[in-house]
Amino acid sequence: MNLDAKIPSGPLEQKWENYKRNAKLVNPANRKKLKLIVVGTGLAGSSAAASFAEMGYNVEAFCFQDSPRRAHSVAAQGGVNASKNYKNDGDSVYRMFRDTLKGGDYRAREANVYRLAECSMSLIDQAVAQGVPFGREYSGYLNNRSFGGVQVSRTFYSRGQTGQQLLLGSYQAMMRQVNAGKITLHSSHEMLDLVLVDGKAKGIISRNLNTGEIKRHAADAVIIASGGFGKIFYLSTLAMGCNGSAIYRAYKKGAYIANPSWTQIHPTSLPQSGKHQSKLTLMSESLRNDGRIWVPKLKDEKRLPNDIPEEERDYYLERRYPAFGNLAPRDIASRAAKERIDKGYGVGPMKNAVYLDFSRAINEYGKKTIEERYGNLFTMYEKITGINAYKEPMKISPAAHFSMGGLWVDYELMTSIEGLFALGEANFADHGANRLGANSLLKACVDGYFIAPYTVSNYLADALLQEKVNTEHPAFETAENNVKNQSATFVNNKGTRSVDSFHKELGKILYHYCGLSRTKEGLKEAIEQISKLKKSFHKEVIVPGDEKSINAELEKAGRVADYFDIALLMCQDALERDESCGAHFREEYQTEDGEAKRNDDLFQFSSIWKFLGEDVPAELIKEEFIFEYEQPTTRSYK
Secondary structure, three states: OOOOOOOOOOHHHHHHHHHHHHHHHOOHHHHOOEEEEEEOHHHHHHHHHHHHHHHHEEEEEOOOOOOHOOOOOOOOOEEEEOOOOOOOOOOOOHHHHHHHHHHHOOOOOOOHHHHHHHHHHHHHHHHHHHHOOOOOOOOOOOOEEEEOOOOOOOOOOOOOHHHHHHHHHHHHHHHHHHOOOOOOEEEEEEEEEEEEEEEEEEEEEEEEOOOEEEHHHHHHOOEHHHHOOOHHHOOOOOOOOOOOOOHHHHHHOOOOOOOOOOEEEEEOOOOOOOOOOOOOOOOHHHHHHOOOEEOOOOOOOOHHHHHHHHHOOOOHHHHHHHOHHHHOOOHHHHHHHHHHHHHHOOOOOOEEEEEOOHHHHHHHHOOOHHHHHHHHHHHHHHHHHOOOOOOOOOEEEEEEEEEOOOOOOOOOOOOOOOOEEEEEEHHHHOOOOOOOOOOOHHHHHHHHHHHHHHHHHHHHHHHOOOOOOOOHHHHHHHHHHHHHHHHHHHHHHHOOEEEHHHHHHHHHHHHHHHHHOOOOOHHHHHHHHHHHHHHHHHEOOOOOOOOOOOOHHHHEEEEHHHHHHHHHHHHHHHHHOOEEOOOOOOOOOEOOOOEEEHHHHOEEEEEEEEEEOOOOOOOOEHHHOOOOOOOOOOOOOO
């Protein structure tokens, strides 16, 4: 089966302009007759909702948080990329395109990646106009810093709060439209099912998390901007509420999922400190600009870090990757840390961390300068650990973070279901097999502000000719009954184990067998263990309370049930790909010096998975990558 990615014709640098030039339009009077549903109000969702409402469409926006300001976009601290070349260090749209394609190990569409780089410059102007307080030089010009995988300074930042500040900008734009009556905002609501009519997305079923009320919502198109599913590992950098249910429930209705096994492990998380932890804390990658990463040269070192002389320290990233050093891409930096930890050179009480040291930067620039750059991050670190990182190195460790995989979308960001779009981390586009730092905020904003307004409008131009569907349609009744039946099944189950206990066990299996590294035999073992645990979950889980009122355990039960199936799909995807690329590191496929070894002859494609039924292996569909402008080369940062 061939998938049509709908990539426009013409030279690479003209494709997006060609698309916009020929896209269908909806006149302002007709926009008032059309309604959109946006699921998720992080950066991608809030920017899209605000943009469409500003254009005159009617919008219903949903978030499971009590306020859109609590969306997980706030956790992206370090910066947002844009190829403005303010530092005059050779940056350009094409160089950013090339860095992103290489960073993703040549496992992304050229046209999508180029568009991301092309739109990046407009985003900075948009954010400044919204009042986002980017860092500035003494002269008043916007400042930049570097992130992993590049050799230029293209990352714009707001100290260590860039995601929060960008989200406040899009939130204010959205709330302006809420107050104008163009957006109906549903906080503390979760999407539980997607409604299709004649194969087209026409609405959703939601649950009010404060009351338990199940409600139907109809629209002319649906946008999913619900983020990624990294919380599937239980211990991750994501908030406890983050989940993959919106993605997975769309998948069960016919939306394809692409590359689910490509999940990123972030190298600069705080290490696990005990068995009862429920999440890990992310420290910004921007710290690697001035911090140097090292471990002791002696195994099982007992001395404090400041007591270890320079000659007895192994700055392993600088040693292994001299060209990029501490700014090696995330997948490479994470695997290098794991290798040192596994060999017995880890530090901290659980010997599961490495040092991130700022002593040289403080001596060179002064403490005040480092405070200005990262002060809130140092404060956060001290609050959590009790350690003053100005005086003693931080301890960091790899942790599950970002989903490169997600719903398959074409160039228009439409899924395989007509009328269903996916934005930001909810889709698979742009990042390939490994996301470069500071491209997450960029993609979310670009999708919502600059791409979806054109592509969704192009679709809606024909929606005016279609028969209007309301919530009385039988498809809504069927979807609502399915949701109610699942909830009733959970609360009526007479098990003895909590939802969290199953989630923890699933996370351990997945991280061990399908985390930083994978093997054929390990993935087979994971599939067997997860399948058994899934059966046990449905038989032994206990969900106290009822389904007709507030019930946090019921929410978690539905999400963890979806996690089991996503986990099986992740392992199946990783097992099918007999190569190493980006964050997918199969131990059987590596170079003599331990680097990822791609197989471009057989695996130069995205793995697209089609749902065939409960407990039935998904069907694999391949979208071949065709490289016209950049030929895949060995990905080296040495």
